[in-house]
Amino acid sequence: MTGTLDPAVLVLEDGSRFRGNAYGARGRTLGEVVFATGMTGYQETLTDPSYAGQIVVMTAPHIGNTGVNDEDPESSQIWVSGYVVRDPSRIVSNYRAKGSLDDDLTAQGVVGISGIDTRAVTRRIRDAGAMRGGVFSGADATLDPEVQLSLVLEGEQMAGRNLSAEVSTADGYVIPAEGELLGALAVLDLGVKTSTLNYLAARGFEVHVLPQSVTLDEVLAINPVAAFFSNGPGDPGASDQHVELLQGILRHDVPFFGICFGNQLLGRALGFGTYKLPFGHRGINQPVLDRETGRIEVTSHNHGFAVEAEIGDILESTTGFGRVEVSHVNLNDNVVEGLRALDIPAFSVQYHPEAAAGPHDSNYLFDRFRDMVLAHRKDTK
Known part of the structure; x- marks a missing residue:
């Protein structure tokens, strides 16, 4: 997996910040931050259109070990706005795999972050509720924190939104x-x-x-x-x-x-x-x-x-x-x-x-x- 040492930060609308490493595409993405508790099926989650407009935090700590294949997608593309994982797999170990999750996220322009305490993020959302957030990686990770937060607060609320x-x-x-x-x-x-x-x-x-x-x-x-x-x-x-x-x-x-x-x-x-x-x-x-x-x-x-x-x-x-x-x-x-x-x-x-x-x-x-x-x-x- 390449480029995992590039900086990234997850910013929640309440001002919470979680620093980690870039995962997938570099840049910025905004959306409603939610958590998913499945320990398997990450490819189905990513390609589920119901996740459009959302930055998905995976509570399972180890993601990407089976890579990606042509059989498991639930649609023709990845729909999540952003992706948050703790420990991305360094290798792919599955006979059906056609490539790595990191490469697939990059190819489809999905900005993600790895290397953060996803349990802490999940507890924050569970206590305060789902909220707007943003993932900023690469050059965008160096933006002034107030600028990053203002971008998050300018994002759309999910309530009242027709997708x-x-x-x-x-x-x-x-x-x-x-x-x-x-x-x-x-x-x-x-x-x-x-x-x-x-x-x-x-x-x-x-x-x-x-x-x-x-x-x-x-x-x-x-x-x-x-x-x-x-x-x-x-x-x-x-x-x-x-x-x-x-x-x-x-x-x-x-x-x-x-x-x-x-x-x-x-x-x-x-x-x-x-x-x-x-x-x-x-x-x-x-x-x-x-x-x-x-x-x-x-x-x-x-x-x-x-x-x-x-x-x-x-x-x-x-x-x-x-x-x-x-x-x-x-x-x-x-x-x-x-x-x-x-x-x-x-x-x-x-x-x-x-x-x-x-x-x-x-x-x-x-x-x-x-x-x-x-x-x-x-x-x-």
Whole structure:
């Protein structure tokens, strides 16, 4: 690994400073500083579009030992705004590796920092909440500290920010179904991951991936047997057009499944609010209770916002979609992790059942979606 002795500094908006070494591209980058707790799957994290606009701190101390390959990316590029690690691997040790993580970060212009106490950074964020920050490396590391802090404070807040247009596909495309064809599935790409699309196609859906700007008429034109809203970055409170689109889809009696951002949008479509979590859930070790089965699942997360809904009682949609219940709950902090509509065919979860890099406790939700679509088809015949 080259150039690790170049200086770098991570600056948080509260004035906290962490000095280390440049990692990846040199220069400066700004974003919301968050931490991810996964001990594996760094390539999937980097290429998850949900991390757009964020500087990701890895809590696992040793990163990069398996290099990068062509099989694990969740999209066509790295999306994180910046990357913070403690001990970057000096060598690559994996038979699938096509190169080093350091070289991949450099090639894609991702500014990072290594050699700092990521535990201290994580504790700071956990106590004070996610905040704006900047990584300054190379020549930018020598800027006056007050200048660096002023640049950080000029950065955008994540609250109120709509990033869907930055991560969505520009043009629609189709992934053929595997096995027996169930029908066309309208997937709204708000930052969708490759593994999600593969799991849906494996359930017999002809997957039509649509840009986030698609209209209701364009969705209905493919005669979908169901609709799916993906994960993605940004504040769900800033996505009114997607909420209106989803309400139109639901009023046309199209079965719906949403993941992560899609869960928040279903919540809003049903009349609930959303709010920003102090530091969010990011990693692959979050315990979630499925309230229907009583089963506890270890799940993968990446979200900084959540649905505001009462847990326990049957709720009434204030937008006319009938009864709703909170289906899943986070056992760490009681955050709503899933919704199920009882009078229309629609449900969603806040976490990631595709969970590339694991765990796979929740993969059954794709089967539950397929079963719901089949049952709805039978009921409407």
